[in-house]
Amino acid sequence: MRKALLATASLLLALGTAQAQAPAPDNLEKLSNFQTTGTSEFTYVAQSGDYADGIKKNLERIKLPEGFKIGLYAVVPDARHIAVGPQGVVTFVGTRKDKVWSVTDRNKDRVADEVKDFAPSLKFAIPNGVCFSRDGFLYIAEQNRVLVYPAAEYFYESPDVAAFNVVKQGDLIPASEESYNHTARVCRVGPDGKLYISLGQPFNVAPPEKLDLYRKVGIGGMIRLNTDGTGREVYTYGIRNSVGHDFHPVTGELWFTDNQVDGMGDDIPPGEINRQTAPGQHFGHPWYGGGSIRTNEYAEQEVPVDVVMPAVETIAHAADLGMTFYTGNQFPAKYKNAIFSAQHGSWNRTTPVGARVMVTFVDDEGKATAEPFAEGWIDENGEYLGRPVDVAQLRDGSILVSDDLAGAIYRIWYEGN
Template sequence: MNPAFHAFRPGLVAPAILFAAFAASTWAKDPPAIEKLRVPAGFQVTVYSADVPNARALAIGSKGTVFVGSRSAGKVYALSDADHDGRAEKSRVIATGLNMPVGVAFHNGDLYISAVSQILALRDIEEHLDQAPGLEMVVSDLPSETHHGWKFIAFGPDGKLYVPIGAPCNICDRDGYAKILRMDADGSHREDVAFGIRNTVGFDWQPGTKQLWFTDNGRDLLGDDLPSDELNRISRIGEHFGYPYCHQGDTLDPEFGKGKACKDYTPPALRLGAHVAALGMRFYTGKMFPSAYRGAAIIAEHGSWNRTEKSGYRVMTARIDGTRVVGYEPLIEGFMVDEKSWGRPVDVLVMPDGALLVSDDQAGAVYRLTYSR
């Protein structure tokens, strides 16, 4: 699975079209510089929508609506591709004025939205896209700290809503944080799932095993090359992945690692590199891509902010054999040119046709990755 990379051909992008009601022009601002992207041979990148400022987490409804959260914009968007041509004709704002509504999760017709201390719901949302219903409060008592307070959320195979509680700091040891919990759809029956997780902004369940895998962002201020961001796998309830005592499976924290041993914590399934800011991840379950990609974890590396030489700013493929990661390779590169980024990938989403959507909060866009022989 190491095909030669090629530069994206700008001729693959159709001319811009104007959206109808509730949508501004796709190219109201400079179009995303997708001609700079590099993908393996046979793959193509197009713009699914360029009208999603600060686009973050992605989810899809039962009728094909793509929902997009945001962080600084405080909005949630609904993207519609009614003619199924691979480009969203409409971008609607269906919620606004929220506190970091990063996470979106669709369940039984309803859209669940994370907003730091709250989980809210838009009921039967795909029947009311032009006039969204009022937000219904599901949970109102999650921690209110905004440092790592934005939350990716998702429903698991067990029907439970999984919610991360990030550490409210770079490095600290506070009860009730740095974990993943789950709950019923109405917010009841909460249970802690795993601990020692500094800040996960992406997770998914492996097909077949149904085990939960997640990315985690390593701490800052230990230099350019320590510690690594991580891809982790939960094999049992209550597992501890080290934070704040041990990082990347083998490095004790200079402050909180005193008297601790890394062998007492679960090491990462894969070290992703220091400060790459690994965020969204999904297992590829489609059939469009070559067979080598099926069952692989696709990971969005948002990119570093505090490294002498920048790292990340790409979408990667982690090939997995059972419980072992056996390869880690680029899928989309070129969001950064000469140490300057024009885009930052955040989340990925496998579509029913096998295409892959990628959100970009810097360019305010969602891209569509396809493959053809």
């Protein structure tokens, strides 16, 4: 009898475990056909209390150029890349987990009033990359899928939103190449109206046996495609793991950050901000670890491609991530068309560096110089108080900065003359 009871209990436990682990149904087909899913609940994030007060306290130590101020815009768990809606109604924030957040400032006091999950009837898998087209279509690039939401600034108020495949699940990269490393996709709609998506390769240094496949599908590079998913091509080669790109507002050239090889020492190789002037250019990986520093794995090999060296070399291991060109009118004139970029901060370094916002000034010839703009998220003990990820611009000309450690979005504005 005892054995029978134990067997029954084991069976029930196994069934319960299987039910708990069974994936929830994917409602994309219903949403694509404008059908309701039965989902009715949002997850809301509190915007006041001790947690928000602690973030505000840490912001008191942030150093900025004279005339600039920083404040807490929103508490947003795991906040990564930012897409500000063209209508100025709502801002969408991606994560490396399973949620995209909608952030709304309803009374326009430049502080968010409401943060809730977007499209809760859908299953997301690392929905890091969020970007808008000029006509208001929201694209979300996940680990291995890209969806479009044609009226996100309207439908976000409902749990069900109109959503459609651009690149269906399993077609962004081969399923065999799905990894836990370097999975955060970033997207932008370029001046040509095409969608540009970065595909980081998963290794510290890509091995020789993977290079042909990666070159063919665009892993360790950037692809571009029409916004309906057709016309896919590899636009950029030789990237290790780019998690930020944007287009120069005057020239239309593509600029992007790149995280470089770990394990080579505290001070090499440098991080990169790159300038691409033509399709198909190669930026050095895996033959170069960053800048002109050769990787140990390929040091004895002749480089078989023409390599474009970085426009800017940044401090080693600072982890340059999201970036945007500044086109607003609120900041002093010298910042017009400058790049604001986030350094996430080092993990592979004896003394931590980064955890700040950089500004890169680009002259008429494309030459660039970078300097710190907002810093202080590493305290005197070397402890991280925050880790900036991305930068975006609000319609009033202020900028937003995401922080996935603090789980926050900051706003930086100018009050000088």
